Amino acid sequence: MSLRHALLGMLAYEPSSGYDLKKAFTRELGEYAWHAPHTRIYPELNALADEHLIEVVDEGARGRRVYATTDAGREELRRWLFLPTEHGKARNTDTLKLFLLTSLDSEDMRALLRQHADESAREVEKLTAVVVELDAGLKPGERPQLGRMAAEFGLRLHQARRDWALWALDRVAASR
């Protein structure tokens, strides 16, 4: 049940409406960490509010409700964040596809590795540009920004994926 903690964390970082959160999920968060459609976000917000882990701090036009994490919510978030990593419960489609490569014949395998290397290389380019842009507008002494951390993380992850794919291509070529 990570969705509730994602919401708790995002609302602790910055009070937002369900609609705001929905948009955040379509950005960095949905790309690398966690995705949820609005049809899950709204019910979960209502449940969290019922349990007093979040609360309405503002109401706007069109029934807009801005939530923030309560003290109880922050405690629950902190508890969850410090929980040790659970092993052996991965669920990552991209990684799965890389693993299943070995069930293809060599030609298909090379083609797919090439595709993965190219895809990751493109992501590296894109994220490098994002990082340059973010760093240009940085004021010294500011608090660490979610977006900057996320971009750096994505960058390093894609570099690793790209390098792995190139390594694997070499390996397939060598074993002919």
Next chain:
Amino acid sequence: MSLRHALLGMLAYEPSSGYDLKKAFTRELGEYAWHAPHTRIYPELNALADEHLIEVVDEGARGRRVYATTDAGREELRRWLFLPTEHGKARNTDTLKLFLLTSLDSEDMRALLRQHADESAREVEKLTAVVVELDAGLKPGERPQLGRMAAEFGLRLHQARRDWALWALDRVAASR
């Protein structure tokens, strides 16, 4: 619906029983790519067999059924593997935890980054040992092994995570 493709791929790589697959899911596959409990594996195997994407190739003691991927199954697997990566649908608890760091105060944040860096460093050590062992027993010209590819991938991923956490620690220290 990645589970069916995970099964299709594993059975294409090597014919196995549901019990064999269950064990594979608790190893590399479940650690990095995809996890499923036996209560999902068996019903899905039955569904795949009904659709003639896999078939029983052997029966053993205690009702053991060994399945293999059919030609139709291989086609479906290939189609899925070559599908372009879907963006913005991530679901990765570890990465989520890294992102939500920024909602903690600086002290907690440093402690958690330290924890993540240590955890990844331990994984790097573990996987380096695995890689050394696998390479020692390698015959030249053998077909690329699932385990070796997986270990290398995990190794590079954890190196990237560790380096990111160390980078983030530096950054938090600098912003004080």
Next chain:
DNA sequence: CATCGCATGTAATAGGTTACATGATTAT
């Protein structure tokens, strides 16, 4: 002959996806 691991399953519940739905406000 007891215990451990093999091997598969059902049922209840929780969580996630997709399709459908509605109304308010802002910009053109």
Next chain:
DNA sequence: ATAATCATGTAACCTATTACATGCGATG
């Protein structure tokens, strides 16, 4: 006025988790 976007929801269906359950075969 009209379209686009804001803002939230329900319902049906599918997928996943957890608890419970059973019997066979090998090993000591």
